[in-house]
């Protein structure tokens with residue numbers, strides 16, 4: 001079941017990767033359209049981040065195919081995949097320490113700005129024009145994610161939830177067609193999560209495809225129309241939130257066989273609705 005039936009912004013077929021003897025992902029498939037918002041869930045080590053690393057060219061697949069609007073991505077180097085319109089955020093926040101919020105956004109498009117330097121030497125107006133456009137986009141995106149008032153603050157001095165939003169804004173600087181969010185709500189308090197949920201909705205409404213990895217079940221179930229569940233590198237379930245929540249295989253993967261008759265909790269308080277969460281492992285991590 002696709003989130004937008006006819007369109008295929010992203011098509012993944014038979015995607016497999018082995019690391020030595022470990023099959024981290026086996027025969028993974030996915031189809032999503034522009035404006036689609038699909039959740040990717042599963043216990044720790046299930047292979048979720050591996051999907052992102054394959055789509056963005058960090059890892060080369062052992063087998064399979066990744067197509068963005070019909071164009072093959074696998075085989076391209078990571079920065080070319082980014083230029084094709086695939087942007088991501090990281091499970092562990094990766095902002096530039098020592099740079100302001102605004103300059104973190106500008107750094108995301110450094111390649112565009114520097115490639116026009118030669119033109120400017122020959123007196124072409126393009127370098128200044130590109131710089132102006134990038135600055136305008138950065139300002140617009142800071143406004144979009146609600147961080148405009150913090151533009152000149154040092155990025156890594158922001159509270160954790162705001163750093164996560166800044167990472168999203170930075171990914172959007174690339175004007176992606178496909179946005180991959182790796183546990184964007186990790187470490188956020190309930191109010192921050194509400195804000196993030198609205199932000200992710202707005203992003204999908206702009207027409208981008210969003211693939212969302214998240215441990216917080218309530219967050220995913222309220223946001224995504226379709227969810228794919230991975231366990232040990234295999235897809236064990238795919239469907240609407242209600243289908244996924246009721247599937248005994250999913251419950252077993254998260255909670256163990258003895259709890260297989262219980263419905264998956266999705267509406268407790270946020271601290272106890274993160275099956276498989278790594279106990280705040282990433283909190284405060286900056287790399």
Ligand SMILES: Nc1ncnc2c1ncn2[C@@H]1O[C@H](COP(=O)(O)OP(=O)(O)O)[C@@H](O)[C@H]1O
Pocket residue numbers: 019022024042043044045046047048049050051
């Ligand atoms: N570069 C790598 N080399 C070896 N094993 C890896 C590598 N990347 C991921 N793995 C393994 O693949 C499995 C899936 O990892 P990952 O995709 O990070 O899981 P998660 O679902 O928690 O995001 C894990 O067993 C992990 O240790």
Ligand SMILES: [Mg+2]
Pocket residue numbers: 048049050091
């Ligand atoms: Mg992960």
